[in-house]
Amino acid sequence: MLEIFTRLADVLTYELFGLDPASKLGDSVHFFIEDVTKIYALIIVMIYIIAVLRAGLDTGNVRKFLQNRSRGVSYLIAAAFGAITPFCSCSSIPLFLGFTSARIPLGITMSFLITSPMINEVAIALLGGLLGLRFTVLYVITGMLAGILGGFFLDSIGAERYLTDLGNQAKALGSTEAAYPDGTVKTRLSLRERSDFAKDEVKTIFLRVWKWVLIGVGLGAGLHGFVPEQLISDNLGSGQWWSVPLAVVVGIPLYSNATGMIPIAESLLLKGLPIGTTLAFMMSTVAASFPEFILLKQVMKPRLLVIFFFMLLFFFTLAGWIFNLAF
Amino acid sequence: MTIKILGSGCPKCQRLYANALDAVKQAQSSATVEKVTDMSEILRYRILSTPALVIDEKVVSTGQLLSAESIVALL
Incomplete structure (x- = not known):
């Protein structure tokens, strides 16, 4: 499933930027693009899943x-x-x-x-x-x-x-x-409310990290x-x-x-x-x-x-x- | 009106303090804004995360960095 990021890095590095796969620079750029895109995608998915659970x-x-x-x-x-x-x-x-x-x-x-x-x-x-x-x-x-x-x-x-x-x-x-009015915090949330919370968390956490x-x-x-x-x-x-x-x-x-x-x-x-x-x-x-x-x-x-x-x-x-x- | 910012001086607390000052100015309120950093004092408000915003001895938010605009709405 994660090969897609290798292919994405292939296309960007070798075809779009025209770097030589055998060169040191081509290798580093490929490594960087693959890792960063893969991690960003994983982070977004993980934040969403955990936030739905945590809502x-x-x-x-x-x-x-x-x-x-x-x-x-x-x-x-x-x-x-x-x-x-x-x-x-x-x-x-x-x-x-x-x-x-x-x-x-x-x-x-x-x-x-x-x-x-x-x-x-x-x-x-x-x-x-x-x-x-x-x-x-x-x-x-x-x-x-x-x-x-x-x-x-x-x-x-x-x-x-x-x-x-x-x-x-x-x-x-x-x-x-707690003094804080957390009576307003509902413990039973609908799936929709959970998903909205999760989307919000994805945005906040992603922007931070x-x-x-x-x-x-x-x-x-x-x-x-x-x-x-x-x-x-x-x-x-x-x-x-x-x-x-x-x-x-x-x-x-x-x-x-x-x-x-x-x-x-x-x-x-x-x-x-x-x-x-x-x-x-x-x-x-x-x-x-x-x-x-x-x-x-x-x-x-x-x-x-x-x-x-x-x-x-x-x-x-x-x-x-x-x-x-x-x- | 007295606004208190509870927190041990972390970056988030400093920014909340700045936002509160900003909010007071925007609303042209005569409220005073003060920082509370003493833990045993903070303990009395029974909060679980900082920074916390207290308006006239009532805790209105904890663990959040409110914008100046949203503080104006609370004044």
Whole structure:
């Protein structure tokens, strides 16, 4: 089904622009056109599908839904909601406080917050278009597990002890209702209303990310051309055990969203970086960052931040090792 | 009338603040516009996403960047 984009790039590059298929320039232009058109098409389809599913759901509903659930399934549900709702790091603190004030356990809130930046419709479209279905499935499963297990772990060590005064203040508030008049938000929507919402989302999200895709693919193509293959494959190519934790330690403080990171990951893979190391690097970059830690410092005591850091380090390293061994 | 912009100072909050100032000017209203960045203060409004727009202590929007025109309509 995706061959159509190869053919489109053939027509544009070789026939319209008259570039030689054997030349380096022809090759790069072809690569660029094929990737960009393919990803744009996939993004539009993915945003539409996810938005139809998500219509009528906002964080207020999610909170209500999570409030009176048994703990076991809550981690899974919170991670799933995190995956389908869009994420903005500037909203993570209000969301954290809002969930906490609804007496949702810390771990369940964290399941949501860990998964949310990692998995979204744009990331899935990019992964599918650039790295194929197998890698996409691995990524989604690992991202969900990071949220579920991370949340479970934080609750099992009683991490709620390490909330700051602000966090405790939210807990004491015990509010069950959002002040925002979200009584106006209907949960039962007709198919037509869902479709209208989805079209609107396609427009908004596409306008926001199209340039990042261009930059990401361009940067990936640049890395493709300029970083010598030998450098990566000689030094890291055989998946040395220490390369995975190193990639994660470097990745956690780095700040990038999934949209920018995925084309870079593609190039690293093509340069011979093993799949587990690539995945571990990519996920740790997207899931957490230095600015995110600064934000979380408002609600978490330093001790909890350290625990959180090592928890992510441990999880992504383990995932990287497993994938390096398995593939 | 008092308009408050709740938010931790992210780019979206800054732009909402600018739009609110613009709206007040357009409507030739005497309303004052202020930024609220203190989290424990924001917490009192029980919102789940920022930026939020509060008019006379009533939350009218959360998580959205309203245009100056749509703020005028809310005044």
